[in-house]
Amino acid sequence: xxxxxxxxxxxxxxxxxxxxxxxxxxxxxxxxxxxxxxxxxxxxxxxxxxxxxxxxxxxxxxxxxxxxxxxxxxxxxxxxxxxxxxxxxxxxxxxxxxxxxxxxxxxxxxxxxxxxxxxxxxxxxxxxxxxxxxxxxxxxxxxxxxxxxxxxxxxxxxxxxxxxxxxxxxxxxxxxxxxxxxxxxxxxxxxxxxxxxxxxxxxxxxxxxxxxxxxxxxxxxxxxxxxxxxxxxxxxxxxxxxxxxxxxxxxxxxxxxxxxxxxxxxxxxxxxxxxxxxxxxxxxxxxxxxxxxxxxxxxxxxxxxxxxxxxxxxxxxxxxxxxxxxxxxxxxxxxxxxxxxxxxxxxxxxxxxxxxxxxxxxxxxxxxxxxxxxxxxxxxxxxxxxxxxxxxxxxxxxxxxxxxxxxxxxxxxxxxxxxxxxxxxxxxxxxxxxxxxxxxxxxxxxxxxxxxxxxxxxxxxxxxxxxxxxxxxxxxxxxxxxxxxxxxxxxxxxxxx
Amino acid sequence: xxxxxxxxxxxxxxxxxxxxxxxxxxxxxxxxxxxxxxxxxxxxxxxxxxxxxxxxxxxxxxxxxxxxxxxxxxxxxxxxxxxxxxxxxxx
Numbered sequence: 001x002x003x004x005x006x007x008x009x010x011x012x013x014x015x016x017x018x019x020x021x022x023x024x025x026x027x028x029x030x031x032x033x034x035x036x037x038x039x040x041x042x043x044x045x046x047x048x049x050x051x052x053x054x055x056x057x058x059x060x061x062x063x064x065x066x067x068x069x070x071x072x073x074x075x076x077x078x079x080x081x082x083x084x085x086x087x088x089x090x091x092x093x094x095x096x097x098x099x100x101x102x103x104x105x106x107x108x109x110x111x112x113x114x115x116x117x118x119x120x121x122x123x124x125x126x127x128x129x130x131x132x133x134x135x136x137x138x139x140x141x142x143x144x145x146x147x148x149x150x151x152x153x154x155x156x157x158x159x160x161x162x163x164x165x166x167x168x169x170x171x172x173x174x175x176x177x178x179x180x181x182x183x184x185x186x187x188x189x190x191x192x193x194x195x196x197x198x199x200x201x202x203x204x205x206x207x208x209x210x211x212x213x214x215x216x217x218x219x220x221x222x223x224x225x226x227x228x229x230x231x232x233x234x235x236x237x238x239x240x241x242x243x244x245x246x247x248x249x250x251x252x253x254x255x256x257x258x259x260x261x262x263x264x265x266x267x268x269x270x271x272x273x274x275x276x277x278x279x280x281x282x283x284x285x286x287x288x289x290x291x292x293x294x295x296x297x298x299x300x301x302x303x304x305x306x307x308x309x310x311x312x313x314x315x316x317x318x319x320x321x322x323x324x325x326x327x328x329x330x331x332x333x334x335x336x337x338x339x340x341x342x343x344x345x346x347x348x349x350x351x352x353x354x355x356x357x358x359x360x361x362x363x364x365x366x367x368x369x370x371x372x373x374x375x376x377x378x379x380x381x382x383x384x385x386x387x388x389x390x391x392x393x394x395x396x397x398x399x400x401x402x403x404x405x406x407x408x409x410x411x412x413x414x415x416x417x418x419x420x421x422x423x424x425x426x427x428x429x430x431x432x433x434x435x436x437x438x439x440x441x442x443x444x445x446x447x448x449x450x451x452x453x454x455x456x457x458x459x460x461x462x463x464x465x466x467x468x469x470x471x472x473x474x475x476x477x478x479x480x481x482x483x484x485x486x487x488x489x490x491x492x493x494x495x496x497x
Numbered sequence: 498x499x500x501x502x503x504x505x506x507x508x509x510x511x512x513x514x515x516x517x518x519x520x521x522x523x524x525x526x527x528x529x530x531x532x533x534x535x536x537x538x539x540x541x542x543x544x545x546x547x548x549x550x551x552x553x554x555x556x557x558x559x560x561x562x563x564x565x566x567x568x569x570x571x572x573x574x575x576x577x578x579x580x581x582x583x584x585x586x587x588x
Contacts, residue, residue: 354567365533
């Protein structure tokens with residue numbers, strides 16, 4: 001199976017490499033770095049870990065730059081010791097945007113590709129830093145051997161900082177065609193930003209009240225590649241919050257992903273939008289593999305296990321996660337005392353969900369054993385059954401809070417990236433910037449990106465299996481009607497556009 | 498099953514090393530995810546508990562949720578949690 005390739009790094013790594021590669025005298029320079037692999041279902045990402053600065057005599061700068069064999073060996077051995085691979089990085093001081101490979105650049109990288117792979121077992125990664133706009137371009141030398149070794153150009157390079165910067169290979173992922181339907185959006189942040197945002201592959205995990213709104217808004221803003229992940233069916237008690245879903249969807253026992261896809265496509269403004277669906281759980285190994293194919297993830301789930309997996313991969317695999325939720329506080333007699341909703345971007349440089357107390361890891365053990373929904377366990381007095389109160393007029397605020405984080409993190413209005421954790425208090429109508437810091441014992445935030453070496457939190461998810469089973473075992477007539485309904489929706493959308 | 502000794506400082510077993518255990522399956526995601534069930538010999542009795550039979554004969558597993566996991570050293574936090582549970586023992 002052919003895979004896309006990509007490179008990701010933290011803002012701190014980007015700055016350290018920029019310091020090494022962009023010289024005051026305007027000459028090209030180069031250095032090595034270590035990386036670890038992060039393997040998704042259809043994409044392989046090299047996560048840059050640590051620059052390896054050259055020692056005196058390690059390289060020769062003469063307009064261009066060349067390295068010694070000793071430097072190559074030292075870098076490859078360091079990479080092997082940490083179970084990773086080696087990246088060769090060089091600068092084009094006068095360049096801007098994605099850089100094409102010159103003959104000498106290609107020959108230099110090819111000459112080290114076999115050696116690096118022999119020592120580390122992983123392909124050499126080549127990166128170029130353009131000096132004018134500090135844009136990265138990259139490739140994996142992962143095809144062929146010996147003199148036949150060849151590169152696979154990366155689709156993008158991602159820098160995860162207070163904003164997510166993505167540099168695109170325009171040949172592999174061209175700018176989406178202009179439809180004229182996004183004029184107001186483009187007017188808000190410009191063509192360049194729109195061309196970047198609309199190419200990002202975004203995953204929405206959980207399409208309940210919040211996730212459905214988020215998916216629809218993303219499609220409406222022109223995104224071309226959105227994936228929706230959920231395993232639940234639409235039920236009657238969902239209808240007060242699932243805007244767009246109706247009694248017919250309940251009768252047809254439609255999966256929530258089908259409704260979300262239908263609504264997202266109805267509202268999509270891209271010329272050729274792709275809204276993919278997955279009935280996996282992100283807690284399952286193949287669900288996690290799907291997640292690893294994405295540039296950005298919206299966490300719209302309340303199950304602790306799923307949130308634990310997403311919290312982890314924001315740091316281990318450098319895929320930022322925009323997370324939030326609502327808490328409604330009721331009095332004993334049932335009236336509302338208060339409601340609060342929170343939102344934050346989970347990424348290196350920001351505290352994780354455990355440190356912000358948005359995730360209780362002790363509940364994950366219960367969730368993995370299916371005890372959170374087990375009536376016998378709940379009746380045994382272990383814990384109260386959660387009603388998970390929510391109301392339609394407020395769930396849209398959570399979606400809005402997540403989308404505001406998304407815009408700040410992607411566009412950085414006024415130069416300000418993600419604002420950190422925010423909490424809105426309904427009773428007093430106040431917005432608080434929360435200032436939690438990472439715990440000294442935090443297992444996520446201080447760690448290096450480890451990719452495929454991450455602690456495995458996935459496993460068999462009985463709740464997801466039950467959800468998929470219910471969809472599969474619907475009566476034949478329902479499945480037929482569901483299929484016809486889906487085809488009609490698809491045709492309606494195609495005709496309408 | 499991983500069996501270990503904990504000496505509570507309070508309760509019916511204060512000052513005595515008590516055998517306690519966790520199931521290996523619950524340690525699969527350690528240290529990120531703490532175990533939930535504390536397995537104790539039947540002779541250790543807790544007043545308020547949601548319990549189920551343990552896979553170890555003449556033992557019972559008790560449902561106990563640990564607070565603030567991830568904000569302290571995992572080993573220390575777990576030992577402290579079990580010590581606290583044992584301090585509730587009435588016999």
